Amino acid sequence: MTTPRPKDYRMPAEWAPHEATWIAWPHNAEDWPGKFQPIPWVYSEIVRHLSRVEDVNILVNDLPAEKRATQLLRRAGANMARLHFHHWATDRVWLRDSGPIFVKNTEGATAITNWKFNAWAKYDNWRRDDQIPQHVAKLYAMPEFRPEVNDHRLVLEGGSIDTNGAGVLLTTEECLLSEVQQRNPGVSREQLEAAFAEYLGIEKVLWMHRGCAGDDTHGHIDDVTRFVGENTILTAVEKNTADENHLPLAENLDRLKSARNLSGDTFDVRELPMPNPVIFDGQRLPASYANFYIANDLVLVPTFNDCHDRLALNIIAECFPEREVIGVHAVDLVWGLGTLHCMTQQEPA
Template structure:
């Protein structure tokens, strides 16, 4: 009696030659979603759309900006605001889709690229993680659909990672703010966000399984685990408020100078881990400290104000600022690290009330690599 053949598992993106590119690699566009969820900025929503206008004004000088809006009325209102600030609307595309919130870093897809491909259209794809609103909020149905909608609009191949756990197959929950990569095979993440029982994204999934997922879907075979995030971060430890690659061998990490501040010791622990870490080739990292601003408070609650939440665009780096003396130090540090890009501060005191700033609200769409290029 013949035995039935078992189908071979489908190749992973990494096996097909895809990788998650570093943020400083060339962009096709930046995606943002226009703010509308007033409860995220209680009593202070009014200034927030104008912060977005300033973001679009700077980005549109260097790359296309794709803005997600829920319909014509929102689009017309946004157009009016952009025109008032002389934004070149030829650099802006409006995309109709509903969102629950606007943090596309987390609800949007993770784009991946292939440096060699038979056709240019085959060189960009996306990973569609499940989004569950940081395992904290119930309203995430629209946000969870965003990657699928973008894949259809852009005509890109889409992968939906799954994991076997406790006898069942389920989609992997992940957010873009939970990871940062150098494009060469190394990835930053925190144990607090991805391995804790608090706001657990993937209950029962261990460290080694997550590392295998990062290797299979992002070609990130070297995971550098930091400890925990900053006070006030309701994502429970996103790494994009802590430490970021700024080139393939250099990481910036925020440090607190006041020993009495509750962030002091956790950030020192992260600094120690980075100083001891090695990249995918076994080489030590260059670790550059960034300051922390003085606490930004609202209703006696500390907000997640951090200079690490910057966004790297084509020829530009946007940095959140907080009317703080440390703003200048942070801007100067990043300007030295990005000598070929403009480094621009964006006033974020109102924006951070929504518990996120520039990196949280943006998602880069990489350009297709030229044939034969490499990271």
């Protein structure tokens, strides 16, 4: 079996029950230049929340790193019984993009799709991160599939896609089809859609145009548009017509309003505000409430000391009435050009 399709594997929705969340402990100070000191504490707070509702697998570079992390996590009040450390060296900590993308079938079996990771076709240091999915597959003795097109191993980051768990996938043309930070030269839209069908069980792809301003990945979907239900989509909008996010996000909204589900019906499209621009050291950062993470009984939402924080939390809470919705201060975290969704990867139960 060379692909998951014959066994009806499909990528579950993020809100489906989790076995665990995977993260990597921050260690590369260059990812938060001049502002690294608070980051391990931000991670400790996030793990404290996650460990109330599910296990957390934490990648660390070595035993001293595990000991330092353990000290912080104990002081933060994390549930240590639910934390599991793995000594696998990483280049960066954005496991949404470098970690395994799990698929599951109707019989309950789970497998790993191991897409190539090349640091967003932008940085040179990615080879340790590219090994993470095969480490997880070996740990679990789980089937592992490596997507290819024309003997070319396909590059894909988890932050560039979002699914409703029922065969529909969201992505952006800016990320997957642009010649800037080009992931898969010579691979067409149709070939990518065929690969999503073959490896993730996707029957329909909804192509948005662009991501948000300041996005180092060149257009990840998880900063702008997310499924929050099988037929419900939350999409970021910018009301300020002078802001560089206004037009791209308005076009995404327009595309979503005319999109159809597998039954030919419209989606329930809801609008999510953007925070006011977050600028540090003269650089616009990819601050977005859409980078939330859905855990068991919990949704963690990045907040930015902004007047839109409360509105965004209320909108997301309306989408998840059965879950506790918690804001996590992310002004320091976003200086690393990612927040809560970027740092996490769910493992389905």
